[in-house]
Amino acid sequence: MRKKAGVFLLSTVLAFGTLLGCTKTEQTSGAPAKQKQASGDSKVVKVGIIGARTGPSATLGQYLDGAVAVFNKINDEGGVNGYTFDVIIRDDEANPTKSKELVKNLLYKEGVSVIIGPTNTSNALAILPEVFKAQVPLVDPVATGTKIGEEAEKLAKGGKNYFFRTTTVDYAQADAIANYVKKKGLQNPIILHDETAYGKGGLKEIQKALEKIGVKPVKEVGFPMSTSDLTPQVMEAKQAQADGIIVWALGHDQAQVAKAKQKLGLNIPMIGSTAMQQTNFRELAGAAAEGNLSIWPSNHVRLKEQGERPKRITDAYEVYKKYFPKGYSIDDAGSLMFTYDAAMIVVNAVEKAGTDPAAIRDAIESIPHKNIASKDVLQFTPDNHEAWEGKDIGMVTVKNNKVYERKE
C-alpha cells in the first residue's frame, strides 16, 4: 500500500518535473521565454552562461548576474539591430565533469552562439576544447588562471582563437604587483597564498614576475582556504624579516592576514591580489583593513581621492541594480563589471555580425569596444585576447573602509 502510494507520488513528481523542465521559463527577472530553435535564421541569439551557481564557488558564480542584467536590458529595449537575446544559465557546481556535459548541452542541444563563463580555471580547461571544436566563442569574465589563455593559444594553433577574457589574468596582476615592489624597492617580500587552484596559480605567476625584476621572495607560505586564524603564517613573515607581504587568496582569507598583521604589530606593506576588493575583506578585517594595498585596473570603480567615479562605471552599475536590486553595492561591484563587459562585447559583436558564432568571434576580436564599464576602449588583437596587461593595472588602497585609487 505504501509502495503503491509512493510509486504514484514518485511518478507524479517526475512527470511534473519533466513538464516543468520542458516549459520552465528563465529564472532571471524579466527574461523572455525559452524557444527551442537553433539560432539559424531567427533574430534571437542564444547565449549560454556557465559557472558555479551553487556550492563553495558560488560567490564567484554570482558575478555572472552582471551579464544577465545586460541582456535583460537590451531585450527590454527591443534588442540591438533587431536581435534579441535568449540567455541560458547552467550551473556546473565547479565540477569539470559537469562543465564538459553542460557546455555540450549548450553547444549541441541548445545551439548557443556564444558562451560566457566559467568561474574556475579547471572548468575552463574542460570547456576549451569543446568551444574550439564547435567554433563558438567563449568569453571568460571570472576565471583568472594564466593557463587558460595558454591552452587557448595552443588550441588556436596560430589560427582563430575562440577564447576571450575580460577579467584580469593572473600574470597581469602579478606584473602589476611586481611593478609596485620594484618601485618601492622592496627586496624581501614574503608570499602568502591559499592552497586552491586560485592561490597556487597566483603563486606561480608572482614568482615569475618577481624573477623578472630580480627580486627573490624570502619565503612562500601556503594555507588552506577559509582557514581559521592566519596568525602563524603571518608570524613567519615577522620571523623571516620580510619587508612586504604579498597575498594571493580570496577576500575573507586576506582579511585574516590583515588582522594577524595588525595583531602582531607588523608594519610592512601588504599587497593583495584583486580579490582584496571583495566585500568581505573590509568587513572582516575591520580596522586592520586600513592602509592595505591591492591592484586593480586603473580608473575603474575605485573612488578617487578627488573626483568622481567614471560615468561608464556608474551607468553600468545602474543597469545591474535595475535587475538585481538586492545585489552588490557599487563599492563591491568591481568583479561585476567584468561580467558586464563580457555581455557588452557580445552585444556589440551581435549588432555587427548577427547570430553566426564564427562571425561573432571575429567581431569581438576586431571591434573597438567603447561602451563597456571598466575601460574607455577595449580592443583585442588576433594575438592578444586578454583585456588587461600589467601596465593597465594600478594600485588601490583601503581608506576609511572604502577602496581608493592610489596614485604613486
Next chain:
Amino acid sequence: MNPSMIKKGTLAVFMLGIALFPLFSTNDYYIHMAQMIGITVIVTQGLNLLSGYAGQISLGHAGIYAIGAYAAAIVTTNYELPFLAGLAASIVCSAIVGLLIGVPALRVKGHYLAMVTIGAGIIIEKLMHEGGEFTGGFAGINGVTSPEMFGFSLTSTGLYYMIIISMVLITLLLWNLTRTRPGRAFLALRDSETAAEAMGISRYRYKLIAFVLSSVITGIGGNMYAHTNNYVSPDSFTPHVSIFLLVMVILGGLGTVIGPIIGTVLLYLLPELLKDFDQYHLIIYGAILLISIIVLPGGIASLLPKAYRPKEHLINEEELMNMGLEPYEPGLRERTENQENVILRVCGLTKRFSGVVANDGVTMSVERGTIHALIGPNGSGKTTCLHSISGLYQFDEGDVLFEGQSIASLKLHEKIRSGMARTFQHAQIFKELTVLENVMIGEHSLRKTGFVSGALLLPHVLKEEKESQKEALRILEWFGMKPYAFAKAGDLPYGYQKILEIVRAMAAKPKLLILDEPAAGLTNTEIEQLEEILLKLRKAGITILLVEHDMRLIMKVSDAITVLDSGRVIAEGTPAEIQNNPQVIQAYLGERKAG
C-alpha cells in the same frame, strides 16, 4: 505473456536500443551523455560489487575512479604511450589501491569502515591535487586524446561502442559471478557472517577480493572517463562524487545486477529535468532523493517483482524437482586411513573473558562413531567450549586435537576442511536465501569454482552448479525436507530452520558434527524427529558432539556424556552413570537437598 518472455523482450529492446543509438542521434551532446552513462554504469557496478554484494559500504569510490582516470591520463598523455598501456596501468593501479584500502578497511566494521573509505577518497583527491608535474596538480591534465589503437584514433561513435560493449560485458560477468559459488559465498557472508565462516568461507579473503575486483572495475571506468572527457582534474573526484555514486547504486537497487544501470540512468536524467531551475535544482534533487528512498528503500529495482528481475541464481526449479535422484548416503568426505578411535580430543582447554574463567582445564575425548553429549547447568561454559573447539573463540590454554592433529591454530573457516562442521544455538541460517541454496553453501568447501571461472561461466562451472544443486536436493530428501527446497529459509518454522542447519552442515561431508543445542526451541514432535535423525546419522558413521539441555533426548541418544559446571569437568561417563552421579545432581539443583 510470462515473465520470462517479458524479461527477454525487454532485454532485446534495450540491447537493440543501445546498439543502434548512434544511428539515431549524431548530436554530440547526447552521445556524450550516453558515453558518460555507460562509464558511470561501469563505475557503479564496481561499487555495487563492493557495497551490495560484499557489504562494504564505500563512501570514497571517487578516489578509485580518480586512480583509473589519472593512470590513463598520465600514461597516455605525459608519457605518450598507447591506450592499452594506459588501460593496463589503470587496472594495476586500481587493484593496488583497492588492496591498500581493503587491508586496513577490513580490520574495522560498519561506520568505522565507512569513515576509512571517506578518508581514502579524500586522501587520493589531495594527492592528485598536490602531485605537481606528475599529476598536473590543481590544474589537472588536459589534452587526453581519444583511445589510439593500431594507428588510428577512436571517433566519438567508436568510443561509445567501446564503452557500451565494456559495460555490457562487465555486467554480464558480474551477473555470472553472483549466480555461481563466489556469489553465493557473498550472499552467505551478508546474511550471517559467522555461519558463512563456519561453512568454510573466509570473510577476510572474500571481502579483500571484493575490494580489489571492485577497484579494478571502477578503475576501468576511470580509464574510459579520461579518454572521453579529455581532461582529468582533482575537482572531478570530490567526496560529492563519491556520494553521488553511492546514491546511484542505492537508488537503483543495492545488491542487484540491474540496480547500477537503473540508478545511473535515472540520476543522469534527473538533473536534465532540473537544469533550468538554476539555484533551486539541488533542493529539488535532494527532495526527490529523500522521497524516493523513503518510499523505496530497496531502490527502484525493488519495484519489479522478483519474477521480472534478472534471475539471481542458476537453479531451474521445475527441472530439478522432476529429476530422478539417487538416494543419499550420508557419506564421509574421504576414506579415512586414520582409524584412530578418538576423533576429537580436548586437552586442558582454558578460556577467559576478562576476569571470568569460562572454561577451566576442560579435558574430553570423543570417540569415533559415537554421539557424545556435553551438558551442564546454565553458564557452565558448554557453548564457550564448543566455540573454542570450532574456532569462533581463541582459547587461552590447552589444545584441541582432531584425529590426532592439533587444530588449535586453525581459524573458524579453516576447521571445516579438516572434517568437522557445526550448527549454532540460535539458528544461523541464511534467511534471505532459499533452503536449497543454504544447503549448497554447506558444500562450499567441497567445490572449486573461483572468481574467474565463475564470472566466465565456463561449462565445467555450470556442470558443477548442477551437481551441487542435485546433491543438495538429495540431502534434503533424506532429511524429509525436499518439499521446502525453494522456500525462503527465513520463512520456515523455527524447528525446520534448526534442522536445516544440520542439513547444511552435513552437505560438507563432515566426519564430526558439532551441534549446539539442536533441540532448543523445538516442539516435542520435532524433538522426536531430531532424535531419529541423530540415530540415523550415527548409524551412517558420523560422530556427533552435542550440547543440550533436553535430558530426555540426551539420555536416549548419547553414548557418552561429559558434564561441566562452572567451567570445569565434574563428571564423565555413560548416561546411566551420569544420571545417578550425585555431583551432577547437585550441580543442577544447587546446594539444596533434592526432593
Next chain:
Amino acid sequence: MTSSFVLQLLFAGLTMGSVYALVAIAYNIIFSTTHIINFATGEFVMLGALITLSFVTGMNFPTLIAIPIAMILVAIVGVIVERIAYRPVQGVKVAGHSIAWIITTLAFSIILQNVAMLIWGKEFLPVPPPFGSSTISFMGAAIDTNQLYIFLAALILALLIEILLHKTYIGMMIKATSVNRRAAEYMGIRTTFVIALSFAISGGVSAVAGILVSPLTFASSTMGLLIGLKGFAVAIMGGLGSGRGAILAGLILGICEVFAGSFISPGYRDIVAFVLLIAVLALKPDGLFGEAIQEKA
C-alpha cells in the same frame, strides 16, 4: 621555530580541536540512540552559525540571547530530520544492511545547504566574536582571547553533555535506549521520544559548535561539509559513543592539523584528519575508547 610560535600553534590547535570535539559529540548522541550517522550534522553546525549571525547583526539581538535561540531553532531542525529522515526508514534492511538512512540524511544535508544558500546568500560572511576579542600576551605568544573563550566554552559544553548523559535521568533513558531499545520500551521508556530528543540535543550542540567556530572560519552555506566530515572522523577516532574519546580525539586532531599545516605542508592540512584516523584505527579498530566487543554467538 621559537617557543612562542609553537605556543601560538598549540592554542590555535586546541581551539579548533575543541570545536571538532563538540561536533563529534553531536554525532555520538544520535549514534548512541539510533546507531546511525547523521550526515546532516555539518549542516546543523552551519545553521547554528548563520542563524546566530542573523539575530546578532541583522536584528541586533545581544549575543547571549541569540545563542540559545539559535540552539533551539537548530534543535527543532534536528527533530524534523528525525521525523523525516530517520523514522520512516529505521530498521529497513537492503542487501543485508540498513542503509536507507545514509541517503535520507545526505539528502537532507543537500537540501539544508541549498536552502541556506538561498536565505543567506553565497558569500563568506563575517561573524563577530561572541565574547569580544582582545589580545593577551602569554609567554611571548600573542593569544586571541576569542580563541580562549571558544576553547573554554566548547570544553564546558562537552563536559555538561557528559554529565547529562551519565548523571541524569535523561542520560539514563538515552543509555537504555542505546543498549537495548526493546528492553527500554518494556521498562516504560518512550524510546521514540528519547530518539527525537537525542536529535534535538545533537542539533543544539552542533549549533553551539557553529557559533563558536564561525568567527574563526567565516560563515557560509557550505561551511558544514568539511567540519562535518572532520567531526565524524573525530567521533570515529575517539570511538563511537564515547564522550571522552570525542574530546581527546578532537583535541589531538586540532593540534596535529595545525602543526602538520605549519611544518609539513599547508596543502595537506585537510587530510591530516583522515591520515590520523587510519593510523588510529590501525592500532585500535574500535577507536581510542571504543569497546572491542567479543560477540557471544
